[in-house]
Amino acid sequence: MNTPTRISYREALREAHREALAKDPRVFLIGEDVGRYGGSYAVSKGLLEEFGPERIRDAPLSELGFVGAGIGAALGGMRPIVEVMTVNFSLLALDQIVNTAATLRHMSGGQFSVPVVIRMATGAGRQLAAQHSHSLEVWYAHVPGIKVLAPATIEDAHGMLSLALDDPDPTVIFEHALLYNLEGERPSSWPQIDIERAAVRRSGADVSLICYGGTLWKTLAAANTLASIGIEAEVIDLRVLRPLDEETILASVRRTHRAVVVDEGWKTCSLAAEIMALMAEQAFYDLDAPLSRVCSAEVPIPYAKHMEEAALPQPQRIVDSVKTMLGRG
Amino acid sequence: MDPAEVRTTIAQVLATIAPEVDLETLDARAPLRDQVDLDSMDFLNLIVGLHERLQIDIPESDYARLVSLDDLVAYLAAKAAR
Amino acid sequence: MSEFKLPSLGADMDRGRLLEWRVKPGDVVKKGDVVAVVDTTKAAIDVEIWSSGTVQDLLLQPGDDVPVGTPMLRLADDGEPATVATQPPRMSAPPQTLMSAPAPRVAPPAHAAPPPAAARRRISPAARKRAEELGVDLNKLTGTGPDAAVTIEDVLRAGAASTAVAPPIAAVGAAPISERASAMRQTIAAAMARSKREIPHYYLATEVPLERATDWLARANAERPVTARILMAALFIKATALAAHKYPEMNGFCRDGTFEARSDVNVGVAISLRQGGLVAPALMNTDSKPLDDIMRGLTDLVKRTRAFSLRASELSEPTLTLTNLGEQGVELVQGVIYPPQVALVGFGKPTRRAWVEGNTLRLIPVVSLSLAADHRVSDGHRGALFLAHIRELLQQPDTL
Known part of the structure; x- marks a missing residue:
């Protein structure tokens, strides 16, 4: 076959x-x-x-x-x-x-x-x-x-x-x-996975980019752009949104000391907010910069293509957010 | 005054200036200031302390004679005897 | 209402431990009063308050070990009613039944609106933690992060710089040094590393004939009782202070590249501690004090330094430093400026030397006099004039 x-x-x-x-x-x-x-x-x-x-x-x-x-x-x-x-x-x-x-x-x-x-x-x-x-x-x-x-x-x-x-x-x-x-x-055989842990999709020492679902690929694209200017981003794919794999998130930010959460949800009361709160509570003394997030604009998602794009997290916004955080803006 | 008493007094005054010094470990015939690391302020304080306890005047012009511990003991014992 | 915060008593202090309070709530204090005794790596220091008012409450307990900038006490400013004084006594009247007439109302104390919080320096939490681990003084770091925030990288850079110059702490066979000495070694290392990193030093030296000063001193001391004798060091200090007054670019503080000349001259005198380490507290207003006062002040300062009991201003206010290493027999000092000061004057060991004066060759006591100064603030020419003036003053000891 x-x-x-x-x-x-x-x-x-x-x-x-x-x-x-x-x-x-x-x-x-x-x-x-x-x-x-x-x-x-x-x-x-x-x-x-x-x-x-x-x-x-x-x-x-x-x-x-x-x-x-x-x-x-x-x-x-x-x-x-x-x-x-x-x-x-x-x-x-x-x-x-x-x-x-x-x-x-x-x-x-x-x-x-x-x-x-x-x-x-x-x-x-x-x-x-x-x-x-x-x-x-x-x-x-x-x-x-x-x-x-x-x-x-x-x-x-x-x-x-x-x-x-x-x-x-x-x-x-x-x-x-x-x-x-x-x-x-297509893998020759499907890999063994779990539904407990977040995955580190890319390793990097300078900043943790935490994302999930549809934002993973935008975030990886942003990480590649960042790498071209010498910033190595770690990309965490949450995979499991509840219960959160706190250990992987915290371990990453404790290594990189900086984090940007990328979430297509609206910013207010978002999953990004929860993850930032987690880091602020449990990794405060490891943070070297204010936490940041890239979320959707606080509007009902528009129909017009250019407006829809503008309302959503995009790789460039992730890149900009990291550069600002690192004082490279 | 008994040189042993003078020596005891010197030890007491020195303890207020250089508490880490043990008089017994010093070479009584070698220069005192080098062994105990006394600067001019420390030395002046030593002279002032001895003056206050023994009521002996030590003119600055005599400082040159007060090199070793033995010198000091002999000088003070002689002065106290007068 | 204001908060009095633990001041940095010198560039190398980043925290302190409260030993005791010298005031209690309700006490009226004025600027300069000692409010607390705080232990630092250098000494137990009497902390003087910067403003006048009434102590509202004490925010620390003896034993608390806190970073510089931690609020120590709350002060009701002059003219502002202190709530301590005016607070109606609790339960002073027997409780009244609901039916009885309302008790006369005590006017609530007027609270001034709290002043806007001073902008806090941006230091990342991780940088703070790292700095504590490495013993790096955050007050001396310039932040390179966004909004000039101090980041881990800044701390690591400073940590690397200070470990590079820190001398080995304990010599083989030496008695174990105290924790304080070790902490002091670190702070000295950090301050000196910063000095060498930031201050473009230039060095000058000259020889000063001391015949007149020595003779004058011998005559003066011959007439004095033991307790009133003057040391040559006092003459050095006074001459330096007078010269510093005349050459203000040697006297003051250079912070963030800006020099602030000081009208008062507070000569910091380098005092070595018997167990190792060094403190250079100030003799306040040195230039306007008679020699006798300077001598008394010096005696007292040495005693208190070695007893670890200094006043805050003595540590934070030296406007230039004098070091007198000649006591240990060295001929010439090439000093390291203590930031944010801009000059360090060194005296070597007075020795008898052949000296040509006019057409005669004589044997007289001579001391080497040196200057390390900050090139951002002065040039060698002014430095040379400054040294020449000290030399000149030492030729007229009776005017000192």
């Missing part, structure tokens, strides 16, 4: 779904347009034909309903994967996720667990305007009782799904909409 040497993030996700569906009969996929349409980002394309409508289930346009159905199925012993088109629409299901899925283990004194996996797209960059472009990961990362993942690489896109399914508690996976087309070398 000829395995293609290149693979996209989308295809890696699809492969992960296929493996999970094949391996465990309790696994099924439910969501809007996941069946006949193949998923709004085409992740599940072809899966209906392969696994049938029992396991690839098109849901009516009611996030509250189908997310609730997924949670119920998980309570009943299934291993559902619920796809929500975007995080923006997931707000309709917040009650199910926050009030039900996240709390039942606690409220039942451990008698019930909710092993549901809820996937959703997040982020801007495709000119989908203010109702389809926001990054609300921090809303979920705020809530005890759920695990929040943000795969930024092809390996993580593939590997995180099965680990999330193995987790006895609810897991929310955020897939940045711009990453679906990301292509890379």
